[in-house]
Amino acid sequence: MINKVVPLAFLSFSLVGCTIIPGGGLSTYDKHVVEETDGGGPISSRVSVYRLTPKLVNQLKYSQVVPAGKSNAELANMISQYQYRIGPGDVLNVTIWDHPELTIPAGSYRSSAEAGNWVHADGTIFYPYIGKLKVVGKTVSEVRELITQRIKKYIEDPQVDVNIAAFRSQRCYITGEVNSPSEQSISNIPLTLIDAINKAGGITENADWKHITLTRNGVEQRISLYALMQKGDLTQNRLLQNGDIVHIPRNDSQKVFIMGEVGESQVLKIDRTGMSLTEALAKAGGIDEKEADATGIFVIRSTGIPKDSKDKNAPVANVYQLNMQDATALVMGTEFELKPYDVVYVTAAPIAKWNRLIDQLTPSITNFNDLTEGTLRVRNWP
Numbered sequence: 001m002i003n004k005v006v007p008l009a010f011l012s013f014s015l016v017g018c019t020i021i022p023g024g025g026l027s028t029y030d031k032h033v034v035e036e037t038d039g040g041g042p043i044s045s046r047v048s049v050y051r052l053t054p055k056l057v058n059q060l061k062y063s064q065v066v067p068a069g070k071s072n073a074e075l076a077n078m079i080s081q082y083q084y085r086i087g088p089g090d091v092l093n094v095t096i097w098d099h100p101e102l103t104i105p106a107g108s109y110r111s112s113a114e115a116g117n118w119v120h121a122d123g124t125i126f127y128p129y130i131g132k133l134k135v136v137g138k139t140v141s142e143v144r145e146l147i148t149q150r151i152k153k154y155i156e157d158p159q160v161d162v163n164i165a166a167f168r169s170q171r172c173y174i175t176g177e178v179n180s181p182s183e184q185s186i187s188n189i190p191l192t193l194i195d196a197i198n199k200a201g202g203i204t205e206n207a208d209w210k211h212i213t214l215t216r217n218g219v220e221q222r223i224s225l226y227a228l229m230q231k232g233d234l235t236q237n238r239l240l241q242n243g244d245i246v247h248i249p250r251n252d253s254q255k256v257f258i259m260g261e262v263g264e265s266q267v268l269k270i271d272r273t274g275m276s277l278t279e280a281l282a283k284a285g286g287i288d289e290k291e292a293d294a295t296g297i298f299v300i301r302s303t304g305i306p307k308d309s310k311d312k313n314a315p316v317a318n319v320y321q322l323n324m325q326d327a328t329a330l331v332m333g334t335e336f337e338l339k340p341y342d343v344v345y346v347t348a349a350p351i352a353k354w355n356r357l358i359d360q361l362t363p364s365i366t367n368f369n370d371l372t373e374g375t376l377r378v379r380n381w382p
Helices: 002-020 054-064 073-080 140-151 193-199 225-230 277-283 327-335 350-379
Strands: 047-051 091-096 124-127 131-134 160-166 171-176 182-185 212-216 219-223 245-248 255-260 266-269 292-302 317-322 343-348
Touching (some): 054 327, 131 140, 140 160, 171 193, 255 277, 277 292
Parallel strands (some): 047 317, 171 245
Antiparallel strands (some): 091 160, 124 131, 212 219
C-alpha cells in the first residue's frame, strides 16, 4: 500500500505545484508560432568560431590599424589655390587712391562693414559713375579689374583696391559633441575641418571621434578624427565649403556587453583609445575563479549583414575563443581590440553547472521526503 501512496502523492504534488509556482511565464504551445520560411538554416550553422592564437590576433590587429602620417596632396593643392568667391550679403570696401570723394569714410562711429558696399540679393553693388556691378561669384581680384576697366572712362590711370569688410554669405555648421557648437563663416582664409573643430572649442569627453559625419549637398562622408588627430592621417581632413554640416556624435553606441561568469555583468563604454578584451574583463571584476570555465571565454561579434542581403546562409556572427587556462594568454587578450556591440561571454565550468542542478533539485527532494514521511506516518497510525 505504501508503494502506491508514494507515487500518487508525488504526482499530486507535481500537478498542484505547477499551479502555485510563483512568478509569471509565457507558454508557446497554444500560440501561433511562425516558422522560418526563407530557407535559412539554424543560427548555429551561420556562426564561425575561431580560436585566438598569436597569429590570428596579429591579423585582426593589423587589419584595424590606421596608417600613420599619410599626406594629403589634394588638400594641400586646394588650399594653395584657394580664392574666396563673393556672395549676396558680403560687404566690400572699394578704395580709389587720390580720389577720396569716391570712398565713403568709415568715421569714428562706423565700422568698415557698415560703411562698405553691400552685395544685394541680386548679386550686385552700386558704385559712383559706374552704377550697378555684378560681383557675385567673383573673386576680389576679378572685381578690382572690373571696376578699374569701368572707371577708366572718368579717371585717368585709376589705382583701385578692393577688400571684403564682412563675410556674411557663406557659412558652415559644427554640431554635436564639441564644447561650443557654432555657425562659422567661410572667409578668404581657407577653413579646414580640423580648424573648424578647434574654433568650436574641441571635442568633448563623450565624443565619438572615430565616426564623425560631414554632410555636403545632402551626401554624407564618414571621417575619423582619431585617424586625423592621433595618427596624422591627413586624408581625413577636408576643406570646408558653404553649407557643410560637421556632426560629432556621442559615443553612446561605443559599448560592449560583458556577461556570464564574471565579477559583475555589465555594459562598458569604449573610450577614445579603444578597449582590449583583457581590459574589459578586468573592468567587469575578472572571471569568477570558482565558477568560470577558463577555456570558454568567447567574444561574439556580428558580421553586420546588410538588411537587403539575399544570402540567407551568410554568416551572422564570428566567435573568438580565448583559452585562459594558462594566464599568459591574457597577453593575447591585451592585443585583441573589441568593437562596438561585441558580446564577451564567459561560460560556466561543468562542475559549476552540476552544482547548480543539485542546488535546484535539493529543495524538491527535501519537500518530497517530508511529504512521503508524513504519508508513512499517516498510514501507520493506529
